[in-house]
Amino acid sequence: xxxxxxxxxxxxxxxxxxxxxxxxxxxxxxxxxxxxxxxxxxxxxxxxxxxxxxxxxxxxxxxxxxxxxxxxxxxxxxxxxxxxxxxxxxxxxxxxxxxxxxxxxxxxxxxxxxxxxxxxxxxxxxxxxxxxxxxxxxxxxxxxxxxxxxxxxxxxxxxxxxxxxxxxxxxxxxxxxxxxxxxxxxxxxxxxxxxxxxxxxxxxxxxxxxxxxxxxxxxxxxxxxxxxxxxxxxxxxxxxxxxxxxxxxxxxxxxxxxxxxxxxxxxxxxxxxxxxxxxxxxxxxxxxxxxxxxxxxxxxxxxxxxxxxxxxxxxxxxxxxxxxxxxxxxxxxxxxxxxxxxxxxxxxxxxxxxxxxxxxxxxxxxxxxxxxxxxxxxxxxxxxxxxxxxxxxxxxxxxxxxxxxxxxxxxxxxxxxxxxxxxxxxxxxxxxxxxxxxxxxxxxxxxxxxxxxxxxxxxxxxxxxxxxxxxxxxxxxxxxxxxxxxxxxxxxxxxxx
Numbered sequence: 001x002x003x004x005x006x007x008x009x010x011x012x013x014x015x016x017x018x019x020x021x022x023x024x025x026x027x028x029x030x031x032x033x034x035x036x037x038x039x040x041x042x043x044x045x046x047x048x049x050x051x052x053x054x055x056x057x058x059x060x061x062x063x064x065x066x067x068x069x070x071x072x073x074x075x076x077x078x079x080x081x082x083x084x085x086x087x088x089x090x091x092x093x094x095x096x097x098x099x100x101x102x103x104x105x106x107x108x109x110x111x112x113x114x115x116x117x118x119x120x121x122x123x124x125x126x127x128x129x130x131x132x133x134x135x136x137x138x139x140x141x142x143x144x145x146x147x148x149x150x151x152x153x154x155x156x157x158x159x160x161x162x163x164x165x166x167x168x169x170x171x172x173x174x175x176x177x178x179x180x181x182x183x184x185x186x187x188x189x190x191x192x193x194x195x196x197x198x199x200x201x202x203x204x205x206x207x208x209x210x211x212x213x214x215x216x217x218x219x220x221x222x223x224x225x226x227x228x229x230x231x232x233x234x235x236x237x238x239x240x241x242x243x244x245x246x247x248x249x250x251x252x253x254x255x256x257x258x259x260x261x262x263x264x265x266x267x268x269x270x271x272x273x274x275x276x277x278x279x280x281x282x283x284x285x286x287x288x289x290x291x292x293x294x295x296x297x298x299x300x301x302x303x304x305x306x307x308x309x310x311x312x313x314x315x316x317x318x319x320x321x322x323x324x325x326x327x328x329x330x331x332x333x334x335x336x337x338x339x340x341x342x343x344x345x346x347x348x349x350x351x352x353x354x355x356x357x358x359x360x361x362x363x364x365x366x367x368x369x370x371x372x373x374x375x376x377x378x379x380x381x382x383x384x385x386x387x388x389x390x391x392x393x394x395x396x397x398x399x400x401x402x403x404x405x406x407x408x409x410x411x412x413x414x415x416x417x418x419x420x421x422x423x424x425x426x427x428x429x430x431x432x433x434x435x436x437x438x439x440x441x442x443x444x445x446x447x448x449x450x451x452x453x454x455x456x457x458x459x460x461x462x463x464x465x466x467x468x469x470x471x472x473x474x475x476x477x478x479x480x481x482x483x484x485x486x487x488x489x490x491x492x493x494x495x496x497x
Contacts, residue, residue: 001176001215002148002149002172002173002176003146003147003148003149003151003153003172003173003176004069004072004073004147004153004172004175004176004211005073005146005147006176007175007176007179007211007214007215008029008032008033008036008069008214009033010214010215010216010217011029011190011214011216011217012029012217013028013029013030013033014028014029014030015028015029015190015217015219016028016029016219017029017031017032017214017219017220018032018062018065018219018220018221018222019219019220019221019222019238020061020062020131020222020223021221021222021223021234021237021238022223022224023131025062025130025131026131027062027131029214029217031131031132032065032066035066035132035133035134036066036069036070036073037070037073038070038134038141039066039067039070039074039125039133039134039135040069040070040073040074040144041074041141041142041143041144042070042134042135042138042139042141043070043071043074043075043100043135043138043144044074044141044142044143044144045138045139045140045141045142046100046121046123046135046138046139047099048071048074048075048099048100048144049074049075049145050074050075050076050145050147050151051075051076051151051152052074052075052076052099052100053075053076053078053096053097053098053099053155054067054070054071054074054075054076054077054078054098054099054100054102055078055079055080055092055093055096055098055100055101055102055120056068056071056077056078056079056080056101056102056103056125057079057080057081057082057084057089057101057102057103057104057108057111058079058082058102058103058104058125058200059082059104059224059225060196060199060200060205060222060223060224060225061127061222061224062127062131062133062222063104063125063126063127063133064079064200064201065200065210065220065222066125066133067079067102067125067133068154068200068206071102072147072153072154072172073144073146073147073153074144075099076151076152076153076154076155076169077153077154077155078092078096078098078154078155078156079154079156079200079201079206080092080093080111080201081199081201081479082108082111082201083479084110084111085110086110086113086114086117089110089111089113089114089115090114090117090118092157093114093115093118093120094118095157095165095167096155096167098115098118098120099120099121100120100121100122100123101115101120101121101122101123102123102124102125102135103122103123103124103125104124104125105124105125105126105136123135123136123137123138124136124137147172148172149171149172149173149176150171150172150173151171151172152169152170152171152172153170153171153172153174153175154169154170154175154206155167155168155169155170155359156168156170156202156203156300157300158300158301166358166359166361166364167358167359167360167361168300168301168355168358168359169355169358169359170203170300170303170355173352174303174352174353174354174355175207175211175303175353176215177303177326177351177352177353178207178212178302178303178304178305178353179207179211179212179214179215180215180326181305181325181326181327181353182207182208182212182304182305182325183212183215183216184325184326185296185305185308185310185311185325186242186269186271186294186308186311187311188212188213188215188216188218189216189217189218190216190217190218191218191241192213192216192218192219192241192242192268193218193219193220193221193238193239193240193241193242193266194209194210194212194213194218194219194220194221194240194241194242194243194244195209195221195223195234195235195238195240195242195243196209196210196220196221196222196223196243197209197223197225197226197231197243197245197249198244198245198246198249198274199479200222201479202274202479203298203299203300203303203304204244204245204246204273204274204298204304206304207298207303207304207305208244208271208273208296208298208304208305209243209244210222221234221238221240226245226249226252228252228253228255228256231253232253232261232264235261235264235267236261236262236263236264239266240266240267241266241267241268242267242268242269242270242271243270243271244270244271244272244273244296245271245272245273245481246272246273246274246275246481246482247272247275247276247277247278247281247481248275248477248481249481250270250272250277250281250285250293251281251421251422254284254285254288254289257288258288259288260288260289260290261289264289264291267289267291268291269291269292269293269294269311270285270289270291270292270293270294271293271294271295271296271308272293272294272295272296273295273296273297273298273304273305274298274481274482275477275481275482275483276390276408276411276483277293277295278411278412278415279318279319279412280412280415280416281415282295282318283318292311292312292316293316294308294309294310294311294316294322295308295309295316295320295321295322296308296309296321296322296325297321297322297388297390299376301354301355301368301374301376302327302349302351302353302354302355302374303353303354303355304353305325305327305353306324306325306327306329306349306351307321307322307323307324307325307327307329307388308321308322308323308325309321309322309387310322310323315385317387319389319412320383320387320388320389321387321388321389321390322387322388323385323386323387323388324349324386324388326351326353327349327350327351327353327354328349328350328351329347329348329349329382329388330347330348330349330350330373330382331343331344331345331346331347331348331380331381331382332345332346332347332348332370332373332375333345333346334346336370336371341381341382341383341384342381342382342383342384343381344379344380344381344391345379345380345381346375346376346377346378346379346394347376347378347379347380347388347390348370348373348374348375348376349373349374349376350372350373350374354374355374357369377393377394377395378390378392378393378394379391379392379393379394379397379406390408391406391408391409392406392407392408393485395486396426396427396485396486397427398425398426398427398435398437399427399434399435400427400430400433400434400435400436400437400463401432401433401434401463403463405427405437405463405464407424407425407426407427407485408425409460409464410423410425410437410439410456410460410464410466411423411424411425411439413455413456413459413460414439414441414452414455414456414466416455416459417447417452417455418444419443419444419445419446419447419452420441420442420443420444420447420452421441421442421443421444422441422442422475423439423440423441423442424439424440424441424475424483424485424488425437425438425439425466425485426438426439426440426485426486426488426489426492427489428468428489428492428493429493436467436468437463437464437465437466437467438466438467438468438469438470438489438492439466439468439469439470440469440470440471440472440475440488440492441469441470441471441472442471442472442473442474442475443471449469449471452469453465453466453469470492475488476488476491
């Protein structure tokens with residue numbers, strides 16, 4: 001098994017592949033395969049060939065899954081965030097050399113306008129009342145060339161949080177290996193039911209929640225969006241055994257709870273990834289839902305998962321993303337030397353799920369690959385048991401007079417104050433020290449800046465204590481829940497909130 005068609009063909013045809021909770025529609029693997037192959041033939045009829053980019057701006061749901069798989073099989077899938085604006089769509093459509101754009105029957109005006117501006121053909125994707133997905137107005141279907149493991153199945157962009165977004169070409173074999181790593185880590189079987197609340201234009205939702213479940217013949221429940229008011233009802237009614245999301249969604253899911261919701265007997269574990277999970281939130285989650293909360297570490301360049309805390313009886317550690325999961329993980333200094341256990345440095349990885357290089361970007365590749373290792377840009381240490389502890393994005397470290405401060409450490413201290421709901425530390429320009437520590441906080445209840453600073457003084461060395469606390473209504477995040485520290489710092493530097 002080294003391509004997505006073989007992954008999709010692994011399950012019995014009469015097993016349930018996808019459930020749409022809003023309508024109760026259940027799609028079998030036989031139906032899913034038929035729909036995917038049919039749309040791949042539609043795309044071939046439109047003129048898509050191996051390597052051609054098939055962009056889509058579809059909301060979460062069965063149409064997105066079918067369009068992604070069909071695009072990856074007939075050509076190369078290039079899903080985009082439906083919330084982008086005109087200029088962003090122009091950039092991504094042009095940067096990926098999109099040959100076609102798939103849109104919902106209604107809406108997506110900004111994407112449509114960008115495609116028209118670039119003369120990219122537009123086709124609507126519809127779903128009938130029986131849950132069958134197809135392309136509206138596609139020409140006569142023609143056979144498509146089946147992909148190989150070395151063909152690029154999916155092209156995504158880095159978040160751009162540390163510079164211009166880079167194109168990440170993920171081959172079929174990269175994705176299949178990553179899915180196998182996820183399935184092995186969490187002992188997924190055909191009995192598992194995954195709830196996908198992450199967006200399907202992002203690697204987290206595609207690989208962890210969806211493709212890994214398909215590989216093991218399980219069922220994916222796909223609501224059209226995350227709704228904290230109906231979340232636990234969906235978990236209960238659909239017999240969900242696990243779900244994976246970012247800490248923001250975890251926080252919203254338990255915000256109104258003091259005890260475990262009824263009817264969660266089938267829930268085995270909960271996974272957290274794509275942003276740091278604070279020990280405070282982890283403890284609260286486990287106390288309320290009474291299943292293991294497993295923090296994982298992933299990135300687009302590794303086809304998602306690299307590390308994860310394991311299932312019991314093995315230990316799960318707060319403030320750690322666990323050991324490598326089918327991936328070699330090391331710590332490297334600036335000169336490219338691997339460091340021993342306990343030493344602080346840059347996290348580097350190796351494995352068949354890792355890309356061979358960014359697309360058409362030799363400068364980025366020269367900086368990102370050293371002696372066969374991919375440099376993640378994250379700083380951390382590996383403890384004696386092989387568990388990775390992340391401390392910061394290297395470009396987000398606060399440099400106060402030569403002292404390098406990891407903002408995550410300050411976040412975690414501030415979050416232990418009972419009045420603080422969210423906290424994000426960052427560096428602000430200072431005429432003497434170069435940078436000084438500042439932090440933005442969202443409060444659960446009113447509190448003064450002086451009290452919060454005093455709280456930090458009890459837990460942090462003086463040079464790490466924030467000198468300025470900005471009380472805000474919300475923390476800026478990407479569409480996938482990643483905190484935008486640099487954007488926050490820039491906003492306050494410009495005198496904005």
